[in-house]
Amino acid sequence: MKSSLHFLVAARQHEMAALEQLGKACSLVVAMSSLVHALQKERGLSNMVLASGGAQGAELLAPQRLLADAQIAHVRDELDRLGPHPSGGSGARLCNAIAYTLQGVAALPALRAQVQAGRLTPSACTDAFARLIAGCLSVVFEAADSANEPEISRMLVALFHLMQGKELAGQERACGTSAFASGQLQPSARAQWLHLIESQERCFEVFASLATPRVLVLWQAHMAGDTDMAAVERMRRVAHTASGSSLSRSWSADWFAACSHRLDALHGVETLVAQELQVLCLHKLQAQEQALAALQALPPGAEPAQEGAEGAEGSEAGMAFFEASAPPDTWSLDAVGAPALGRDILSLVQQQSQRLQTMQSQIQEARTALHERKTLERAKGLLMAQHQLSESDAYQLLRQTAMNQNKRMLEVAEAVLAMAALVPQAPAAPAGPAAAER
Amino acid sequence: MKSSLHFLVAARQHEMAALEQLGKACSLVVAMSSLVHALQKERGLSNMVLASGGAQGAELLAPQRLLADAQIAHVRDELDRLGPHPSGGSGARLCNAIAYTLQGVAALPALRAQVQAGRLTPSACTDAFARLIAGCLSVVFEAADSANEPEISRMLVALFHLMQGKELAGQERACGTSAFASGQLQPSARAQWLHLIESQERCFEVFASLATPRVLVLWQAHMAGDTDMAAVERMRRVAHTASGSSLSRSWSADWFAACSHRLDALHGVETLVAQELQVLCLHKLQAQEQALAALQALPPGAEPAQEGAEGAEGSEAGMAFFEASAPPDTWSLDAVGAPALGRDILSLVQQQSQRLQTMQSQIQEARTALHERKTLERAKGLLMAQHQLSESDAYQLLRQTAMNQNKRMLEVAEAVLAMAALVPQAPAAPAGPAAAER
Structure with missing residues (x-):
């Protein structure tokens, strides 16, 4: 018969197993x-x-192709390390995204x-x-979406937006x-170019809003002091103000x-x-190990008498469960590493419940950026397929509709998708992660 | 070196493992x-x-106590069957809720x-x-919240709301x-009584909006034709219109x-x-097994030539990945049980990607009801703790604020919680699932 303590420990073990998988997904x-x-460099040279x-x-x-091959081999090594069940609940989606990429x-x-x-x-x-x-x-x-730890989740969402913005910058280069x-x-080409600038800026905004202070310092230095960025801005301006007229071919190089x-500078930020x-990941895993060890070291006596045990009947102590719950104190299992003596299982369960609730809310917060992005991209893909629009035209359509209706673009995108779900015979968006995430 | 097919299969295996755990959670x-x-009956007799x-x-x-003990033994048997890692991503929260209940x-x-x-x-x-x-x-x-299959998720959310409404009906009896x-x-007592009526009706509305047609027929029969319900309504009316004046004591029985x-009739609906x-659950598991077996039976030749294989270089066929994706057809692995011959892995990956995306959206839809409920309850608990309000007063405060601001109660509840998160020194809501879900 499994005890309350068993499930208190099982909850921690579950978190720990998820964290180990998350560590591998992060690698x-x-x-x-x-x-x-490496692929972006190869694309530039190929062009x-x-x-x-x-x-x-x-x-x-x-x-450059040999360098890209070496990175592919590195990715394959990490895939071999993933283990049978990469990550938590959205493991199936992660596996499928990997299958697509391979x-x-x-x-x-x-x-x-x-x-x-x-x-x-x-x-x-x-x-x-x-x-x-x-x-x-x-x-x-998908790795960011499946992360079950708030700080790691936040950092993965930030990294995803940085990578996405950098890829748009790469497309802008081409x-x-x-x-x-x-x-x-x-x-x-002009519309596409402007779209690429605008989209990458949206990505970088989300990235900056989620980045840690250390990363943010490097980021701001890149944005403000970088002479390449200044050169890029100058050539952007010249190209877009010289409308219709000819561009200087010598500027291409x-x-x-x-x-x-x-792109190299952006990759430097990525590396940090x-x-x-x-x-x-290492730090979180260590903290989780300590908390688990502390729980496992609890004396079995900390468990209240089991149902049916005569000793508990009629005792006032046995009624603790039913009494008004005291406001939770600031004491935390994470903070001290070991449960204070005399703490009963009930308090530990209540604290763990609060901690898990807080974590869930924070993870939800980090994921919001991810899901807003996905919703916008799906709606854009749907409009592109339905009306044979270019990516930038589909984006403009969403934006203009939002402005006309005085709504957020997200709301318009949700309406587009909701309507499409009711009309299943309409041509759907192209399948595959490429359409969903690009 | 793991192949694309490996991860395509791994995604299915992941779904299958999650479904097996979900089946146990459903039991x-x-x-x-x-x-x-049984506990509701024991409460009535104890009172x-x-x-x-x-x-x-x-x-x-x-x-009645012996009957309740038998049900406890039954629950313990199911707990023993849960296995080391019950359910998917929110397994830790499920474990913790179990620990609390024990x-x-x-x-x-x-x-x-x-x-x-x-x-x-x-x-x-x-x-x-x-x-x-x-x-x-x-x-x-938590079982409903962790369900990763849309139909099962929907049914669990429906069942949760039915059980919650029935518990409020039980409290109304007392x-x-x-x-x-x-x-x-x-x-x-009058305010509390009205609150219990109103809250249970909200629960039953959500339940009815999610129930399957068969269940809905039984439910509507219960609501319309049930003579007990009519008696309950009559006595509610008399009690609440005889304001201040005395109630007939003989009506108590x-x-x-x-x-x-x-309550027995509601339990009948629950049982259905x-x-x-x-x-x-059985049906979904069988379908998943068939789909997995079909994938595993794919000839290895279905996998395109691996990177570095000379045969693929320069072949037009190898470029399929980069060509514009065809609109997805209605062919589905689930529908026919076995992949059509000649289907390539890329199409299977794209179809699986679409299926997983659709599932995720549908699950999100079912969970919305759950999360709205949780947000409202948490905000209510916070107001009760901060201002020493009764449950019904806290509820009225939320409702009145929403009406005054012409907003949904959910929005007001979210604002209450968001504000509390910024003022951590304010007294927090009572800890534990009791406060979160009651």
Whole structure:
């Protein structure tokens, strides 16, 4: 017969098992961050080779592919370490996002062969790499969504938005490079470019709102003092104010170089977040181990007499459960590591209940950003499929509707999705994490 | 090196493991429903004994206690079957709710001894049993909250609201019995009584909105055709219109009998829901087993060539991942049991991704009712503690504020909780599931 203490301990063990899985998922996320950076570099060089008909970038592309392969091998190692059941409740979604990404990784040799043969336009090449990177990002998304520890959850959500913003910055690099190289900015390219700027800024805002103080210092230094960022801003301004007129083709290389440095700087911030994340995981695991050990060291006598035991009958002490609960004090199992002597199981259960409730609320808070993003992206994908719109047009449609109705974009997106759920025969959004998370 | 197919299967296995645990949690919930009913009967008889100074009900109380003990033994059996990690992500909260409830069960002999010795007022006795039952209900709440399958989740949320409404009906029986027995209705008792009526109706509304058609038929028959319900309504009306004036003491027994029959009828509806729940769990598990077996039977050749394999390089087929995703068709792994030949892993991953996304949205929908309830209860508990209000006064305060501000009660409750989070030194709500879920 299992006792109350058994389940008090089981609750902690459950948290601990989830935390161990979360630690492995975090290592995977860190590996994904490096893989994405390597793929973004490979995309940039591939585009250079394609745009120049093989005249430029080829000597850098071959070693960059080897670097990307090394990051893929690293990701595969982390996948092998994941264990049979990665993460908590949303483990199935995480597994599926991994399956999707591995499909993309398996198709990478075919993509490279197309680049080598010069059979792709730079724009098609950008889209192909973007799809693979979207798979990597969907793994980060699901890892963040399945995190059951508030601080880790918050940091993963921050990292996801940083990575997402950086990927949009990478797409902006390709978009601008091609505009400068062609010597002019077409209206559709212009709309896409503006959309990429606006979307990455939204991502970075969420990131900054969730980042830790240490990371924020580095981030603000990057945003304020970075000369590459200033160069990027200047060329953005020139390109978008020289509407219709011709762009200086010679800027193409400058733009590419400034954007590339900016991506490296963003990856530097990512690396710091990744380090903090891994330290945090270790710290949380140690605290959880201590709390569990303290619970397991409780004397069996701390358990009140079991139902049916004669000793308890009629005793006033046995009635403690039914008396008005005292306001919870500031004493916490986490804070001191070991339960004070004389603490009864009931108080421990009540404190644990409060702690779990607080954790749940905090996790919910961190996830809100994630779910708002997902809702907006799903609604955008649906509008793109239903009305054959470009991504930026679908976004503008959502935004304009929200402004006209004096509502938040999120509310409009929810209405779009709710309506689609009632009309199942309407063409649905493209399947797969690529559509959901890109 | 783990393949894409490995993770596609792992996602299913993860769902399956969660479903098996959910099945066990459902069996526990069904046992809890019977235990709560037995405890409600014991509470009614205990109050009768206490109110009559031992003259009435004593001969029924002893066997009712044995019946309650049998239900406790049944719950303990289900707890033993739960396994090391009950349920998915919120397993820790479920374990903790169980630990809390077992504390109450362990204290039941002491409560019974107090009843036996006549040392409690009926009102204190009602509160004590209500606290133990609140523990049982918190287990049902957490089981519903942790359910990762939309239909099961919906049914558990429905069952939780039915059980919660029935418990409020049980408290109303005690409230009315004592009012009729005393011959008058004090203003505070009157407010409490009205609060119990209103709260149970809110619970039943949520229940009816989520119930399956079969259950709904039985439910509507109970609400419309039940003569006990009509008797209860008549006596409610008389008690509340005879304001200030005296109540007929002879009605006390009639009221008790009509309410008791009503509780039995409500338990009948509960039993039907419990049966449907168990059939549904079996059905879902079988479907999941078939889908998993079909995936596992896929020929290894379905997996595209791995990264680095020379065969894939440059082949057009290898580029499938990067091409525009086809709109998902109506073909579904669940529907046919086995994947059609020629289906590639990528399509399976995309379909699974869509299925998991749909499931997540549906689960979120079912949980909304649960979380709204929890938010309201937490805000009420906070107001009660901060301003020394009764439950009904705290509820009225929330409702009046919402009306004055033209807002939903949920929004006001969220504001109350958000404010409290910013002022940590303010006295907090009583700890424990009792405060959270009652």
